[in-house]
Amino acid sequence: MTVGNEFGVIRQLCLHRRRRDPSSHVPEHALAPVKESVFLPYISSHDEVRRILTAARSHNGRFIWASMLHTLILMLYRTGSRLGEAVRLRRRDVDLDRGILTIGRSKGRSRIVAIRADLVAALRGYAAERQRLVSDRQRWDPEAFFVRRDGSPLTIVSTSTAIRRLLRRLDIKPPDGRIGPRPYEIRHAFAVHRLTAWAKDGVDIHARLPVLSAYLGPQNVIGTEVYLKATPQLLELASDRFEQHLRSACPPR
The missing domain is CATH 1.10.443.10 (Intergrase catalytic core)
Known part of the structure; x- marks a missing residue:
C-alpha cells in the first residue's frame, strides 16, 4: 500500500512534466493502482x-x-x-x-x-x-x-x-x-505554503512529509500527499529539482 501511494505521487509529477516535454515517460497506472482523490483544495495566496x-x-x-x-x-x-x-x-x-x-x-x-x-x-x-x-x-x-x-x-x-x-x-x-x-481550506494553505517554502530552500519535500503529517495530524502520511499536487508552483519547483538531479546524475558524454 505504501509503495502504491508513493508511486501515485511520482506519476503525478511525471504527468506534470509531460505538459512541458511530450516525450517524458509516464508510468502506467496499473503498475501500482491506487485510488487517487480528484479533490483539489483551494489554496489561498x-x-x-x-x-x-x-x-x-x-x-x-x-x-x-x-x-x-x-x-x-x-x-x-x-x-x-x-x-x-x-x-x-x-x-x-x-x-x-x-x-x-x-x-x-x-x-x-x-x-x-x-x-x-x-x-x-x-x-x-x-x-x-x-x-x-x-x-x-x-x-x-x-x-x-x-x-x-x-x-x-x-x-x-x-x-x-x-x-x-x-x-x-x-x-x-x-x-x-x-x-x-x-x-477548512485555511489548513490547506498552511500545508502548501510550508511545502513550497521547503522546496525553495532546497529541502527534500518527500522526506519532510512525515513531519508535516505529524504536525497536521492526519491518520497517516498518505493523507498529506494530496498537497504535493495542490498547486502548479509546487509541481514546477519539484519538476525543476528533479531535472537538476538528472543532469547531475548523467554527465555529458
Whole structure:
C-alpha cells in the first residue's frame, strides 16, 4: 500500500512534466493502482491570507468579535489546525509559557503542536481581551479558549458562517452557492505554503512529509500527499529539482 501511494505521487509529477516535454515517460497506472482523490483544495495566496486577516480585525458581528476572529484565523493558518480542533480548544490546552497547543483526539489521535513566538504573543493578547470580556459580562468563565461576544463558548457553525461571509465580502468566494474556498481550506494553505517554502530552500519535500503529517495530524502520511499536487508552483519547483538531479546524475558524454 505504501509503495502504491508513493508511486501515485511520482506519476503525478511525471504527468506534470509531460505538459512541458511530450516525450517524458509516464508510468502506467496499473503498475501500482491506487485510488487517487480528484479533490483539489483551494489554496489561498499569501496576499489573500493577509487580506483575510486584515478584514477579520474590523469584523463586527452579533456574536463573533474582531479580536477573537482574527486570532482564530491566524492560529488556523500558522498551525494548520482544523476549524473544529481550534473551536474545541480549552484554556488548559493552550500553554503559552511553553508555546504549545494540546489538540484533543481528532481523526483518531491527539497531538501536541509547537507554536512560534509571534503566535504566542497574539494568543496572549487575545487571552487578556477574552478575560476582560468575560468579566465585563459577569459570566462564569467557560472552559472554552475561544468565546463569543456574550462570553459563551464559540461554536463551529457560527465561526464557519463568519469566515464564509468574510471570504464573500473580499470577493475570494462567489456571493452565492457552495463553490469556492471554504473555512477548512485555511489548513490547506498552511500545508502548501510550508511545502513550497521547503522546496525553495532546497529541502527534500518527500522526506519532510512525515513531519508535516505529524504536525497536521492526519491518520497517516498518505493523507498529506494530496498537497504535493495542490498547486502548479509546487509541481514546477519539484519538476525543476528533479531535472537538476538528472543532469547531475548523467554527465555529458
